[in-house]
Amino acid sequence: MATIQDIADKLGISKGTVSKALNGATDISETLQKNVLETAVELGYTKIRRPGGVRRLCILIENMDYENPHDFGYEIILGFRQMAEPAGYSVDIIPVTEKLQKSYSYDTFMLKHDYLGSFILGFSLSDPWMKDFHTSHTATVLYDNYIMANPHIGYVGIDNGEGMELAVSHLKQKGHKKIGYLSHALGSHIMQVRHKAFFSALRQNGLKSDPTYAGSSYYITQCMEKHLPRLLNLGVTAIICSHDLIANAAMIQCQQMGYRIPDDISIIGFDDLPICAYTAPPLTTVRQERIQLGKSGYYALESLMNGIAIGTLLLHASLIVRNSTGPAKVPLDANTPDLNSTVHSSF
Amino acid sequence: MATIQDIADKLGISKGTVSKALNGATDISETLQKNVLETAVELGYTKIRRPGGVRRLCILIENMDYENPHDFGYEIILGFRQMAEPAGYSVDIIPVTEKLQKSYSYDTFMLKHDYLGSFILGFSLSDPWMKDFHTSHTATVLYDNYIMANPHIGYVGIDNGEGMELAVSHLKQKGHKKIGYLSHALGSHIMQVRHKAFFSALRQNGLKSDPTYAGSSYYITQCMEKHLPRLLNLGVTAIICSHDLIANAAMIQCQQMGYRIPDDISIIGFDDLPICAYTAPPLTTVRQERIQLGKSGYYALESLMNGIAIGTLLLHASLIVRNSTGPAKVPLDANTPDLNSTVHSSF
Structure with missing residues (x-):
């Protein structure tokens, strides 16, 4: 040394x-x-380090709101601190910019501020420190980002494959056969994971998996203008969204276009933000248990600091069923009520 | 309640x-x-439970040796106990048979013996309790087995995708283009995961992914008689094996057939059993850090008992490079030494 x-x-x-x-x-x-x-x-x-000295950890955060209880990051940080502080660590919350990342390498920054480890929230694949993580020697846990083959770096998140499977099989049980997917831009690890998980869940459920059924944009408005009408024209009867905010926008947009939710179109979100219980209608969504994510983030970090090379820690996903999902609408070309109900009950 | x-x-x-x-x-x-x-x-x-009463956990084990330090399960159990016992739990090690599993449902067995949770080692997909785990309400961690959508059940193992990627990219760097795979029968979750990870790693590395390059059998002897000669006839220059014991058998069999290891054929195992340093030649293998697996198993179980729904916890894999892997042999039809060396350096 x-x-x-x-x-x-x-x-x-x-x-x-x-x-x-x-x-x-x-x-x-x-x-x-x-x-x-x-x-x-x-x-x-x-x-x-002297025994009894302050042991410092940090949460580095970007592209994620966290200051208010309804923000996505709030409970993640809370869960982390609920574990770390009783264990004797001080925890700093530090919003990071691209400028900061360019001024210091990640390990230099951590040494400069005397941090033993960090929990990283909200980084995209283009963040400069994402490259540093491949060779970093600092214990680091990434929420929703994965770095292969570095025993100092772990990934914590929910099991998106399981979440997508729960969403798709729920819709399938309700008779949906043509399911679309609206997503934030695929410039982050997690958006790529969910995108892949969507098509994998379609195949797993024996449903048609066609790349044109998915659309992604950086801006929600763009997603609504460009992809939503296209999916509706393709005849989807349900849409899964990569985030609750996209799902909420899609519900509003569909309703403005004259579609009823869930009678004409079922919508499912991802995250279970506090807002989901109060959208119109209340949103069916895949829940991310944020306090547990924060606690798991701390545990993974503590393990890495103790030489236990946790690479991936995924929490079970759960589907919160509210009123934005219902039975699939019978196709327009099925033209008698009796036939329709027969078709329905056969699902 | x-x-x-x-x-x-x-x-x-x-x-x-x-x-x-x-x-x-x-x-x-x-x-x-x-x-x-x-x-x-x-x-x-x-x-x-009365405060101060004994809190009991168990390790249920099948199809895995664990009594001697060179056995695969020995250190997993040791790591688990190193965490559980200082935390105040008593830990029973219980070999289970199919008969036992048929005589009691899993939750009944756990209640009968007053166990708060268990760590399950070596179960195959056909074990009767594997069905029970889908609906069990008992905190349970499965080594190398995955149960979807039950928040009481978690999966702990190494990242086999990462391990296979490390093995394949190591061989690719050494110029291997035709890589075969020998596996134990696909009747367990982990064998299915590794089999899939093998082909995924081939594609990831731009190598030909052909189902005929893989062979699996319940018995090692069968694997050696049926699949090994077939792979050699297909012209593979390297073979990855699902276990060290298969890899060791493959090395011996190849040598008996006149192939030199690694000059003619490179061999990679999985597990890094203590024996790997003493095979002829010493075996390159994907290591499973067993003490860490045991410790992670305890942590996941403790989390589940506290309502943190850990679904999957994967340790980073690492590749231990010994002498059973070397540069790919130049194909027989490349017939001048000069040409050969040119071909080699272009890899």
């Missing part, structure tokens, strides 16, 4: 200066400090 | 008799006791 002397030797400066830089002394220039920290990371230096 | 009175009412017997049966009193017939236990499970009865 590298020592302060190793860092001093490599940079040709005194041990005292290295020590000052590592401890964030203010009489050292920022450039020199950065240089020392980067060299320390490069050499694999680890700070020696 | 059901009470002793509810059970007594349902069976038309006294509370005292129910209580005796639940506590295993010897002056109650076995039939009556079984009846009481089954009714208790049916009604969702839970024993009230």
